[in-house]
Amino acid sequence: MRTFDSHRLRQTVLRMSKAGSTVHVACAFSLIEMLAVLYRKHLNAPGTGPDDPNRNYLVLSKGHGVMAQYACMHELGWLTDDDIDRYFADGTKLKGLSDAHVPGLEVTSGSLGHGLSVGVGLALAAKRKGTNQKVFAIVGDGEANEGAIWEALLFASHFHLSNLITIIDANGFQAMGTTHEVMDLGHIADKLKAFGLETREVDGHNEAALDRVLTELIHLPGDKPRGLVAHTVKGKGVSFMAGDNRWHYTRLSDETYKAAMAELAGCGGEVHA
Amino acid sequence: MRNAFAAALVKAARSDPRVVLLTGDHGYALFDEMRRVCPGQYINAGVAEQNMVGVAAGLAKGGFRPVVYGLSAFVPVRVLEQIKLDVCYESLPVIFMGDGAGVVYSSLGTSHQSTEDVAALRGVPCMSILSPADASEMTAVMDLAFSSARPVYVRMGKADLGVVHENIPDLQWGRMIPVQKGAGPLVWLATGSMMQTALAAARDWPGSAVWSVPCIKPLDAEHVAAVCGRHEAVVVLEEHSVYGGLGSAVAECTSTHGPTWICRVGVQDRFSRYCGSYDYLMREHKLDVESVKAQVRDFLIMRQVRQSVRPLAA
Numbered sequence A: 001m002r003t004f005d006s007h008r009l010r011q012t013v014l015r016m017s018k019a020g021s022t023v024h025v026a027c028a029f030s031l032i033e034m035l036a037v038l039y040r041k042h043l044n045a046p047g048t049g050p051d052d053p054n055r056n057y058l059v060l061s062k063g064h065g066v067m068a069q070y071a072c073m074h075e076l077g078w079l080t081d082d083d084i085d086r087y088f089a090d091g092t093k094l095k096g097l098s099d100a101h102v103p104g105l106e107v108t109s110g111s112l113g114h115g116l117s118v119g120v121g122l123a124l125a126a127k128r129k130g131t132n133q134k135v136f137a138i139v140g141d142g143e144a145n146e147g148a149i150w151e152a153l154l155f156a157s158h159f160h161l162s163n164l165i166t167i168i169d170a171n172g173f174q175a176m177g178t179t180h181e182v183m184d185l186g187h188i189a190d191k192l193k194a195f196g197l198e199t200r201e202v203d204g205h206n207e208a209a210l211d212r213v214l215t216e217l218i219h220l221p222g223d224k225p226r227g228l229v230a231h232t233v234k235g236k237g238v239s240f241m242a243g244d245n246r247w248h249y250t251r252l253s254d255e256t257y258k259a260a261m262a263e264l265a266g267c268g269g270e271v272h273a
Numbered sequence B: 001m002r003n004a005f006a007a008a009l010v011k012a013a014r015s016d017p018r019v020v021l022l023t024g025d026h027g028y029a030l031f032d033e034m035r036r037v038c039p040g041q042y043i044n045a046g047v048a049e050q051n052m053v054g055v056a057a058g059l060a061k062g063g064f065r066p067v068v069y070g071l072s073a074f075v076p077v078r079v080l081e082q083i084k085l086d087v088c089y090e091s092l093p094v095i096f097m098g099d100g101a102g103v104v105y106s107s108l109g110t111s112h113q114s115t116e117d118v119a120a121l122r123g124v125p126c127m128s129i130l131s132p133a134d135a136s137e138m139t140a141v142m143d144l145a146f147s148s149a150r151p152v153y154v155r156m157g158k159a160d161l162g163v164v165h166e167n168i169p170d171l172q173w174g175r176m177i178p179v180q181k182g183a184g185p186l187v188w189l190a191t192g193s194m195m196q197t198a199l200a201a202a203r204d205w206p207g208s209a210v211w212s213v214p215c216i217k218p219l220d221a222e223h224v225a226a227v228c229g230r231h232e233a234v235v236v237l238e239e240h241s242v243y244g245g246l247g248s249a250v251a252e253c254t255s256t257h258g259p260t261w262i263c264r265v266g267v268q269d270r271f272s273r274y275c276g277s278y279d280y281l282m283r284e285h286k287l288d289v290e291s292v293k294a295q296v297r298d299f300l301i302m303r304q305v306r307q308s309v310r311p312l313a314a
Helices: A006-020 A025-029 A032-042 A063-075 A081-085 A115-129 A147-158 A188-194 A207-219 A254-266 B002-015 B032-037 B049-061 B080-088 B117-122 B135-147 B192-202 B221-229 B246-257 B278-284 B289-309
Strands: A057-060 A135-140 A164-170 A198-203 A226-231 B019-023 B042-044 B065-071 B095-099 B128-130 B152-156 B177-180 B186-190 B209-212 B215-217 B233-241 B261-267
Touching: A006 A025, A006 A032, A006 A063, A006 A081, A006 A254, A025 A063, A032 A057, A032 A063, A032 A135, A032 A207, A057 A063, A057 A115, A063 A081, A063 A135, A115 A135, A115 A147, A115 A164, A115 B049, A115 B080, A147 A164, A147 B049, A164 A188, A164 A207, A188 A198, A188 A226, A198 A207, A207 A226, B002 B019, B002 B032, B002 B065, B002 B135, B002 B152, B019 B049, B049 B065, B049 B080, B080 B117, B117 B128, B117 B152, B117 B215, B117 B233, B117 B246, B128 B135, B135 B152, B177 B192, B186 B192, B186 B221, B192 B209, B192 B233, B192 B289, B215 B246, B221 B246, B233 B246, B233 B289, B246 B261, B261 B289
Parallel strands: A057 A135, A135 A164, A164 A226, A198 A226, B019 B042, B019 B065, B065 B095, B095 B152, B128 B152, B186 B209, B186 B233, B233 B261
Antiparallel strands: B128 B215, B177 B209
8 A cells, every 4th residue: 555645646636637638637636635644544444445344434525526536546556557547538437526336436426515415324324333434525615505515414413423524625716716706605614513513624735734633523522523624725736736726627738747747746756757 | 095105114114124214304194103113214304305315325325225205396306416316326225205296286386296207207227117006006016116226216196096906916117007908999008196087088988908007117118019009099197297207108118119009198298377176287287087088089080080191001
């Protein structure tokens, strides 16, 4: 197993994006550290596969960030170099949005506001079976426009799903602009608290802080569902992508690919020819 | 019929702790026995149908056998995307109960009436659609639904129209059930609430065969075409739009395996205009016995005219 180094994870995302000429690079980049910490410590027991019946569930409700999850699955050996470098080739299995037919992806999302409810159901199932499984559900701040997200949070509180940890990827952007411009969420942490979640906020790119707060939330006593607002930067990790919403849609050219890979290599990532 | 559903649910829940009922704050009194006998397997998910279906999907993924109950105007129509993505794409064993299908809520208006639910679901892969006509069929339908490891929609329409079968019929996926034998020129295929209307109207055409169609999807196309092929023309009756429901399905089957003349009796691509009793609205939509007879007579005249102008034989 590899170390989920954030620079290498971003390079894997770039490889996929270049191979498939895909969009949504920036949507994946805001999730990298969050997923690295989760996969390193809080999801599968070492050596277990994606279908391990005792696994903790990672529900990517924000399906647009799926390349970040593929990069982690590549680190685990669940995906091969061929899967990465032939992304979007005819007849391949990895799609541009989360798809539950892929082992390791728990939900089919991309149409937003679905995954959190399925995660609520998984958490309820675990409670009823008396297992100790946790559900980590990652929701985009743009996705929080969807009414179903708030239905799910109401339900999670009412049924005391303390094994559900809802993580908001608060990168401040959605497809057409900032969340402030498009549909102002106000103070998202206050909203989660108002819905009955035991809520924390964290710098979503500080791995030590993420690990600390996730560990705290997991072990916190009480029957409230848990919420974590991860303040992130859309496009984090590559200087010319960070905070620039055009990288929700822009495809990599040869030049931007090389520049981004080199910048990550200079920060400790791998040097690619 | 609703009591047969409630009894089947309680029986399944008692014998299998994985069975859980989710309701969107509907079903007053219907679940009294369920709540008394298996209180831990009853979940009121509140007035939040989208989340309810997602939760059902998560429960099914976690090994449970959810039954999702709602009015058919909301389950499946309001939550069609959740059914498609969260449940059907993974072919999860979730049973959806759509109560009050058709124009049962005659006085409440369009929001509670549902004449497009079958059409909406027929195109969703992995979903089966069952539509019982009486309490015995409901018992058979629930047995079939609980025996399935895939998504099933049970359409529950007007529930107190009387007995069709003296015993619980032998129900198999894709097959119709014979109700009245006959070798006359007409065969009548009816589903759900239109079964009694079919039997009553068919009396004007002696020798009519009448079949009940509790399984709308899957439908065994060769079986349907073979049954239709024994007669000169077919009448299909449903309390649903003539677009996308049983009539369409029968036309699809026969057009490939044995083209024939089909009179599709149903709601004519429009909303209910007025308020009133169930019987009143059924008359408004020309789904009462006298209106059905008139439609069939007109259809047979039209068929005769067309055949004499353009004979099929060379």
